[in-house]
């Protein structure tokens with residue numbers, strides 16, 4: 001077991017984690033029990049791509065799984081892979097694509113472990129047709145900190161299966177996972193990109209096109225106001241059928257240092273948002289993209305989170321139920337554009353109605369909006385407090401994987417199953433997030 005220091009992706013809150021890297025599944029029980037004995041509790045840590053405090057241990061001592069990265073079995077006839085929980089989505093893509101398979105669900109970064117993808121029950125651009133990651137998990141092995149292991153599936157130890165999917169790492173350490181992949185005929189994605197001028201146009205495009213395509217997402221210019229409020233670029237895509245299976249290893253640039261102040265500010269945001277919007281001509285434009293730039297544009301800049309400076313940043317991601325979604329999204333965008341403190345990475349997407357097995361899964365049918373904000377002293381008490389009010393009144397909810405501010409009372413209202421998870425929580429596992437949202 002070796003040690004290193006880690007933080008969450010947003011680098012806020014700034015609780016530095018001492019990480020113990022476990023190398024072998026056979027040693028994991030002893031490594032975890034050592035941490036619990038020494039520090040009272042611990043938490044699994046994958047690639048730390050969660051933005052807020054859900055991946056930070058209450059004890060600030062985590063067990064990192066990235067060396068538990070071996071494939072156990074693969075069956076290219078059925079597309080079922082069994083792998084250790086530290087295997088990343090990138091690792092899976094690298095072996096799956098040449099064999100004609102792809103991830104059934106992928107978030108906007110491939111630097112995510114299997115364990116992390118299950119614990120946050122991540123969703124992607126095809127939520128409306130495939131649901132969440134947890135919908136494709138066939139089985140996993142769960143190690144409890146007392147040394148016992150439980151094999152969980154939709155029929156075996158169903159209570160632990162459901163509590164662990166979206167269970168924020170609190171029910172045990174996932175040791176290995178059996179995942180069903182999706183067959184594809186190409187590594188390319190056939191796309192249509194459409195510039196739209198208002199939120200209402202986004203809703204019309206989503207109604208017209210979502211059900212016809214595997215993938216659907218929109219980028220919006222969150223600084224636009226008045227008649228242009230909610231303008232952006234709508235993107236739909238489907239796997240091509242050209243039988244080309246090409247892994248892409250894009251050259252990456254890097255943010256080498258953490259500047260003392262954020263380089264993302266009013267001025268740079270205005271320029272970037274405007275440039276991106278205007279780089280897309282009006283009308284519908286067909287194209288073809290390799291899977292890598294299509295799904296993972298941000299992965300092409302190493303350590304892009306450093307651009308937010310030493311204070312870090314917070315992401316605000318909510319989902320607004322269909323019935324109130326357009327009105328509530330409009331109110332959110334008005335509140336954000338008024339501050340001038342918007343995000344270049346504002347993403348709008350429709351979540352579908354496929355129910356996840358996970359007790360605390362985030363998506364509900366409606367519109368999800370995600371924006372990044374440089375951390376500043378008044379952010380939570382000012383802007384986030386106004387946004388929370390709109391989300392609450394609309395019947396929506398916030399995403400724990402991205403969160404560093406949700407109030408305990410709001411969390412309990414959003415996730416009424418939280419007590420069921422708490423009952424199955426391993427007493428040796430706790431996070432900064434769980435402590436924050438469940439303490440009175």
Ligand SMILES: Cc1cc2nc3c(=O)[nH]c(=O)nc-3n(C[C@H](O)[C@H](O)[C@H](O)COP(=O)(O)OP(=O)(O)OC[C@H]3O[C@@H](n4cnc5c(N)ncnc54)[C@H](O)[C@@H]3O)c2cc1C
Pocket residue numbers: 009043044045046047048049050051054055065085086106107108109111112113114115116117118119120121122123124168169170172173174175298401431
């Ligand atoms: C650029 C970017 C884009 C993103 N896009 C999306 C998106 O489109 N959709 C989406 O849903 N999310 C998205 N995310 C969030 C990301 O997918 C999730 O936070 C994911 O869970 C991170 O996985 P990780 O391996 O880094 O886990 P970590 O962040 O290290 O940990 C996340 C949780 O998983 C638990 N965990 C990790 N390993 C195990 C294990 N072996 N056993 C038990 N619990 C474990 C941890 O305790 C913690 O609670 C994005 C993040 C980034 C940085």
